[in-house]
Amino acid sequence: MTKRLADALFGSVYYLFLASFIGFSAIPVVVAIVLSFDARSFIGPFPPTAFSLQWYEKFLADDYYYQGLATSLLVSAIATVASTVLGALAALGLDRAGFRGRKVLQAILLSPLVVPNVVLGFGILMFASRLGIIDGMPRLIMGHVLITFPYVMRTTAASLVGIRSSYYEAALSLGARPWKALLQITLPLARTGIVAGAIFAFVTSFDDVGISLFLSDAFTFTLPVAILAQMRANLDLTIAALSVIFILATILIIVLLDRLAGLDAAVGRGVYGR
Amino acid sequence: MAVLDLQHIRKSFGSFTAVDDVTFEVNKGEIVALLGPSGCGKTTTLRMIAGFERPDSGRIFIGGADMELRPPYERNVGLVFQDYALFPHMTVAENIAFGMKNRGTPKNEIAPRTLEVLQQVQLPGVENRRPHALSGGQQQRVALARALVTRPDIMLLDEPLSNLDAKLRLQLRREIRTILASFECTSIIVTHDQEEAMGLADRIVLMNRGRIEQIDTPARLYQSPKTLFAADFIGHANWIHGTLSKAAGDAGIVATPVGDVRVTMRQGSPEQGPVTLCIRPERLAITDGTVEPATRMQAIAESVDIVGADVRLWSRLKDGTLVQSLDKNIGRAMPQPGSEVMLGFGPDDCVVLPASDAA
Numbered sequence: 001m002t003k004r005l006a007d008a009l010f011g012s013v014y015y016l017f018l019a020s021f022i023g024f025s026a027i028p029v030v031v032a033i034v035l036s037f038d039a040r041s042f043i044g045p046f047p048p049t050a051f052s053l054q055w056y057e058k059f060l061a062d063d064y065y066y067q068g069l070a071t072s073l074l075v076s077a078i079a080t081v082a083s084t085v086l087g088a089l090a091a092l093g094l095d096r097a098g099f100r101g102r103k104v105l106q107a108i109l110l111s112p113l114v115v116p117n118v119v120l121g122f123g124i125l126m127f128a129s130r131l132g133i134i135d136g137m138p139r140l141i142m143g144h145v146l147i148t149f150p151y152v153m154r155t156t157a158a159s160l161v162g163i164r165s166s167y168y169e170a171a172l173s174l175g176a177r178p179w180k181a182l183l184q185i186t187l188p189l190a191r192t193g194i195v196a197g198a199i200f201a202f203v204t205s206f207d208d209v210g211i212s213l214f215l216s217d218a219f220t221f222t223l224p225v226a227i228l229a230q231m232r233a234n235l236d237l238t239i240a241a242l243s244v245i246f247i248l249a250t251i252l253i254i255v256l257l258d259r260l261a262g263l264d265a266a267v268g269r270g271v272y273g274r
Numbered sequence: 275m276a277v278l279d280l281q282h283i284r285k286s287f288g289s290f291t292a293v294d295d296v297t298f299e300v301n302k303g304e305i306v307a308l309l310g311p312s313g314c315g316k317t318t319t320l321r322m323i324a325g326f327e328r329p330d331s332g333r334i335f336i337g338g339a340d341m342e343l344r345p346p347y348e349r350n351v352g353l354v355f356q357d358y359a360l361f362p363h364m365t366v367a368e369n370i371a372f373g374m375k376n377r378g379t380p381k382n383e384i385a386p387r388t389l390e391v392l393q394q395v396q397l398p399g400v401e402n403r404r405p406h407a408l409s410g411g412q413q414q415r416v417a418l419a420r421a422l423v424t425r426p427d428i429m430l431l432d433e434p435l436s437n438l439d440a441k442l443r444l445q446l447r448r449e450i451r452t453i454l455a456s457f458e459c460t461s462i463i464v465t466h467d468q469e470e471a472m473g474l475a476d477r478i479v480l481m482n483r484g485r486i487e488q489i490d491t492p493a494r495l496y497q498s499p500k501t502l503f504a505a506d507f508i509g510h511a512n513w514i515h516g517t518l519s520k521a522a523g524d525a526g527i528v529a530t531p532v533g534d535v536r537v538t539m540r541q542g543s544p545e546q547g548p549v550t551l552c553i554r555p556e557r558l559a560i561t562d563g564t565v566e567p568a569t570r571m572q573a574i575a576e577s578v579d580i581v582g583a584d585v586r587l588w589s590r591l592k593d594g595t596l597v598q599s600l601d602k603n604i605g606r607a608m609p610q611p612g613s614e615v616m617l618g619f620g621p622d623d624c625v626v627l628p629a630s631d632a633a
Contacts, residue, residue: 175376
């Protein structure tokens with residue numbers, strides 16, 4: 001009897017914990033969405049008394065944000081392309097390598113995932129100034145490649161594990177040189193991992209504050225940095241409107257990712273014969 | 275003329291010797307099976323012929339050319355993988371065209387040759403399908419077509435039938451033979467299945483622990499195995515240990531715990547000393563008294579297995595050895611378990627092998 005009671009107690013505590021966690025992560029989002037429609041011209045107590053689209057209008061009228069958005073898109077796009085190429089190649093190389101120290105090299109290449117962005121940002125700032133790079137754009141791209149590269153490498157490596165070596169060997173035995181076999185057989189088969197990595201890379205780069213804060217300058221800054229600066233200067237609810245746009249963009253990308261991953265799970269069995 | 279010539283090939287992985295001094299030749303148009311249990315070195319040998327592994331020592335010649343420094347893509351070898359390895363992101367036609375493109379077949383020949391080879395493997399009309407939309411047997415034939423279309427010097431087939439069910443296997447065995455014969459293609463088939471080797475190959479290279487045990491035609495390998503391993507691996511066998519002494523002419527007498535056995539001495543078999551007799555189950559008959567076999571052994575029947583076309587009788591000899599005899603399942607009454615039976619065989623029904631602890 002006491003055992004059953006304990007089970008029931010454990011169950012309710014578990015669900016309570018789960019519910020409070022969901023609430024905890026959802027409340028800020030809800031508050032931001034609701035406040036973005038606030039009709040008041042100041043930040044008042046939570047439930048707004050009237051609603052309007054004034055913050056969206058203000059956001060759309062502000063050049064400062066546009067500049068940030070343009071920089072963000074440019075940096076993220078270049079960083080994503082560069083990381084995708086480099087990350088996929090690194091994963092391929094490590095997958096095929098038999099040399100000693102492979103694990104160590106892999107750990108070094110993945111280390112930006114665990115090193116705090118602030119440390120990386122500061123490091124790149126110092127490094128870039130030693131190299132004489134004082135422009136914001138190349139610095140930002142350097143930093144963003146560094147933090148997004150491990151994602152592509154990770155996801156590509158994961159999909160390479162599922163590709164049997166006989167595909168590559170079959171290509172060789174059919175007269176394909178190694179680079180051709182990799183390009184025409186192995187890479188297309190790893191494509192879901194590479195694309196997923198590219199999406200992760202783009203999202204990470206687009207959302208980044210930590211490293212961008214160090215690497216931006218007065219004329220080149222990313223959107224998150226612009227938001228942060230604006231928040232310090234004059235705190236108003238344009239940020240809430242911006243957050244909603246950010247949330248929508250993120251949801252879009254997550255849905256895209258899920259469609260892609262879901263597609264892989266459904267078709268993967270037949271395609272890869274796993 | 276030998277299309278493939280392996281000379282004293284050796285390969286180790288760490289302290290494990292996978293292939294140990296393997297030497298054999300394959301002649302033009304011949305189908306040779308590399309047969310043996312898993313870990314016997316047959317797959318490693320195949321991978322060395324294909325160029326995926328390099329031998330530690332020894333030489334490989336294909337079409338008279340030394341393969342020492344040639345990577346896989348510079349060897350004219352057709353490979354059919356155990357899992358077929360059809361490229362899943364390409365259609366059947368693209369799979370088949372892949373090798374031709376890489377080997378420099380003129381562009382205008384690729385499409386007609388693709389269709390032609392699909393005809394030859396009896397799979398017309400699948401060129402625009404994806405491999406996973408085909409059955410296992412069809413994938414197998416596409417894999418064959420993809421390898422054959424580049425007209426390789428030699429075809430290598432790695433366990434070609436192991437992924438198929440039993441009935442299909444039998445049917446595809448015949449088809450593979452026909453297809454390979456129609457291309458007059460020199461082939462090597464790696465298999466652990468002795469039936470597959472016997473059904474497909476002109477000659478069998480029997481391997482064990484990295485070494486070649488025997489190279490022979492399927493019939494000779496079954497009828498005159500040279501080692502205990504060969505006798506044991508191919509088909510079933512009954513074993514009787516004894517001591518051989520020479521009698522008149524080519525006759526010999528083996529003294530065994532179940533009585534003296536008259537045997538015929540063959541070339542290459544031992545002259546005297548401890549031996550093991552190998553008697554195939556179908557040669558060990560229940561004697562009904564009408565014919566008088568050279569050797570008769572009393573036994574107690576233990577059980578009867580009906581295996582489709584055959585009936586297998588397990589019985590125990592006086593010294594406790596369990597033996598099996600195989601008879602056609604044609605409705606003859608079989609002894610009851612526990613009853614006494616008389617088993618018999620002639621001097622030519624057993625193979626005399628040097629005794630060893632290998633089997």
